[in-house]
Amino acid sequence: MIDLNGQVMLVTGASSGIGKALAGMCSEAGAKVALTARRPDRLKETADRCTGETLALPGDLVEEDHRKRLADQCIQRWGRIDILINSAGMGMYGDFLSTTEALWRRLFEINLFSTVFLTKEVLPHMQAQNQGLIVNMASIGGLIAHSNNVTPYVASKHAVVGFSRGLAEDLKGTGIRVLAVCPHLTATEFFDVSPGAEEMAPQVEKYKSFMDSPEAVARGVINQLDSERLVVFPTEKPAKAYDKQRDL
């Protein structure tokens, strides 16, 4: 397991769910954590619960200026970025023909492009250090179609896995690793705030008792930060689901 003591981390999606749990646990393990999400009050809550040094930087990851500011402020404060965790994201539920172009674009903006372009801001600093770790929060939906009526989400997360694979190949031998984390259903706000949430609610209710907690997912991620594999399953559930429905 990686020793997080003194490591500088930038965690997106830190106001809620998996990102929030990761920020808290990594801070407890001694990491210096920069946190970002749009809601400043919720970000402050996460920062207040952290035990070590933190930097709360609210903003919208879809905006280029914000992404640049994140990397700049980490460097200004700590002089390096060891680990980038791209956890911010959203879901989308609905029959394919009812999904609009605007929603597809909004989903890809946050799930794929914010991950891609924030990584582009951070990577040069990692290259200067000859060391770094990029953790992209994909999903079991990035490997298989885990449910129906989630086509845009599945497409966006397959793209996150594809981006991670390509980048990992490019960075071989540089000391910078890439992980694509693939959680299964996790009990977070995700199911309340994503477009189509109302329509999805009966299914969510049915699966509630089966969901992982964000803390279990965060623990699973932290335990596997030193993994040599590209795809990481944080708990047993997504690993089992993948074994059952692998479509090679």
Ligand SMILES: NC(=O)c1ccc[n+]([C@@H]2O[C@H](COP(=O)([O-])OP(=O)(O)OC[C@H]3O[C@@H](n4cnc5c(N)ncnc54)[C@H](OP(=O)(O)O)[C@@H]3O)[C@@H](O)[C@H]2O)c1
């Ligand atoms: N929950 C699941 O079942 C599940 C399963 C597999 C994978 N995942 C993935 O895990 C990641 C975390 O999801 P979660 O379950 O923790 O969901 P969550 O509780 O809804 O958290 C999503 C986070 O993303 C942030 N965010 C969304 N849009 C943003 C934007 N435009 N700019 C900046 N921050 C933004 C939100 O903060 P603000 O609203 O404050 O901006 C929030 O902190 C996502 O990538 C998701 O796709 C989730």
